[in-house]
Amino acid sequence: MDRSWMQLHSRRSPQYIDGVREFILFAHDHMKPGADKIWCPCYICNNHIQKAIEEVEIHLYAYGVVTSYTRWVYHGEAFELNDNNDSQNENDDYLDNVTEKSNSPNTEVREVIHDIRSGTTTFGYAGEASSSCNPDLPSSCGGVTNKFARLMRDAEQDLYPDCQRFSKLSFMVKLLHLKIFNRWSNKSLTMLLELLKEELPIGETVPCSYNEEYENEDECPCKAPRYKVRKGKGKKIPHKVLRYFPLKPRLQRLFISRKTAIDMKWHKDKRVEKENVLRHPADSEAWKDFDKKHESFAKDPRNVRLELASNGFNQFGNMSNSYSIWPVFLVPYNLPPWKCMKDPFFMMPLLIPGRMAPGFDIDVFLRPLIDELKELWEVGVKTYNASNGQNFQLRATLLWTINDFPAYGNLSGWSTKGKLACPSCNEDASHQYLHHWKKICYTGHRHFLPHNHVLRQSKAFNGEPERRSEPKLLSGEEVLGQLEHLDSTVFGKTDERGKKQKRSPQYLN
Known part of the structure; x- marks a missing residue:
């Protein structure tokens, strides 16, 4: 017509x-x-x-x-x-x-x-x-x-x-x-x-x-639902509200734009690889080792490699010191290095507000994200690729986490305080209690030096030479094996009766 x-x-x-x-x-x-x-x-x-x-x-x-x-x-x-x-x-x-x-x-x-x-x-x-x-x-x-x-x-x-x-x-x-x-x-x-x-x-x-x-939009599936997490039964403690923004729609939107869909394959199609040069996470040994172990995932360059970062901050500055909010960010590393760390590609699936830091309870708050990451790894989600006009099954994996040392202790479950605070030394961590200052001092850093290093034989540090070898780097299977020897742990700060529980010595090192 x-x-x-x-x-x-x-x-x-x-x-x-x-x-x-x-x-x-x-x-x-x-x-x-x-x-x-x-x-x-x-x-x-x-x-x-x-x-x-x-x-x-x-x-x-x-x-x-x-x-x-x-x-x-x-x-x-x-x-x-x-x-x-x-x-x-x-x-x-x-x-x-x-x-x-x-x-x-x-x-x-x-x-x-x-x-x-x-x-x-x-x-x-x-x-x-x-x-x-x-x-x-x-x-x-x-x-x-x-x-x-x-x-x-x-x-x-x-x-x-x-x-x-x-x-x-x-x-x-x-x-x-x-x-x-x-x-x-x-x-x-x-x-x-x-x-x-x-x-x-x-x-x-x-x-x-x-x-x-x-502002007066209809209810949308993309709006973040609010999860209430009880911190104690029988106590007048307010519920902690968790805001969770689903991850799958965020990843799908990366491919709804033609330009971004092409950039999501940059690490495979346009990255120039040079020996002994690290210009993109794809040049790292962790990325290459992951590709060797999971060939089916690495076969499709559109599959997303993610990095997780989290920490607490006081959004009110100096006006209030009794408030701490914990955002959890995810960054896709498929993009070029000049784009992947830009604001438009930062994803915030979790927002944990409250007067207190989540501490070891963060494992409870991370549950929705972990479930969705497992689904993206095992099954994936059907996604439309605007660059070629076809649908494909998008999968994702979490390769790294970036945070400071205290937040590392909360996210990993390894206590960064006490006698065995060093996660690299694991059970071989050495410490010395200084009675005058009532502090624990960690004195075993010399065993990372080469065997023939002159400082290993020096007694000027603590009166003894260092003869231990460098600690062994544990694999994921070995870490899981260590966890099997721990006593059964109830997650959260309270037990099933609502009483505040103490961490077992094994869990707290």
């Missing part, structure tokens, strides 16, 4: 009148059984208001049609682009010439929307959009389909009548980009939006406020 009539300025021309009649017939044929109203695509209603079909026709003659609404998704036309349909291809070519100008911000936004629509399995979009589906109302599937419909509507909607540079969506994306980089407050952005609404021509589509557009 020729839709060039939608670009005409004269609403009295025969071509425009015939086009409106064709649209009314199309909308009438695709109405749901029993429905008596359709969405009105005139400049005033802009697919926000449902009216009787006769009233919609009058509005189109009186106010004109939204020129960017060239795919009638609210009146029965499918979202999908049918590349095999010649008439559809001709229409798409026409739309490209009309709505996508060179250097237009709309071009990049349209590509992103197309990639998101192609990867429907990634975000769980279900069902087809229909003319009776209001993009602003919640749906039974959590509002995900309706949110995508809103994106489609905003991407096809002019910022103001006959605007050739921006759609509503591309303009808001630019504004939010400026807001983030310049640290505008929500209030300052709302004031700017109010000014723009007064300045732009009649028919503008700028939202009235930041809250109107982005």
Whole structure:
């Protein structure tokens, strides 16, 4: 169907009148059984208001049609682009010439929307959009389909009548980009939006406020659920609230962008390997050894290698010293070194707030993340790859953790205090108690030196030569073997009766 009539300025021309009649017939044929109203695509209603079909026709003659609404998704036309349909291809070519100008911000936004629509399995979009589906109302599937419909509507909607540079969506994306980089407050952005609404021509589509557009969203599966963890039974201790942000959608989004999907294979396709040069984690011995042991995982370079980092900090600075919040970050190391440590690729699956540090209870808080990492390692998740337009089974593994020494003790379970504080020395750690200062001193660092080193024979340090060899580096199997000899441990700070439990000497070294 020729839709060039939608670009005409004269609403009295025969071509425009015939086009409106064709649209009314199309909308009438695709109405749901029993429905008596359709969405009105005139400049005033802009697919926000449902009216009787006769009233919609009058509005189109009186106010004109939204020129960017060239795919009638609210009146029965499918979202999908049918590349095999010649008439559809001709229409798409026409739309490209009309709505996508060179250097237009709309071009990049349209590509992103197309990639998101192609990867429907990634975000769980279900069902087809229909003319009776209001993009602003919640749906039974959590509002995900309706949110995508809103994106489609905003991407096809002019910022103001006959605007050739921006759609509503591309303009808001630019504004939010400026807001983030310049640290505008929500209030300052709302004031700017109010000014723009007064300045732009009649028919503008700028939202009235930041809250109107982005705060009153429907419930989304990506919002972090709150897990309550009880720290003691029978005690007046408040529940500790854990916020967990699912990891799988974060990893899937890395492949929904074509550029990022290509960069996720940089470590395999573009990395230049040189002997004795470490420029990327893929050059490390740990990465190479992992590839040898797990060939099926290493065969697909899209599989993600992750690093975990966590520590506590006081977000209130000097105003409060009695509060500690623990974020847990994950970083994908598939990306180039100049990207993998940037903010856009940091993932925060866990946020543990509270007045006290989690301590050894962190193993309880990490449970949702550990379960999801196990699933990603053993099964994976179906993911759409925008670089080639195909789905694949994405897997992930955790290769490293980065943290300071006290946090290392909490995350690993090895106590970094006491007589056996050194995890490298393990059971061979040497110590000396200084009675005058009532401190423990660790004196065995010389056994890391070569056997013929002069300081090994010196008695100037503690009055004795050092004849021990360097401690053996334990494998994962040997560490698990040591754990089997420990007494049964109840995780957390309290036992099954709610009483504060003491760690066994073996657990605390």
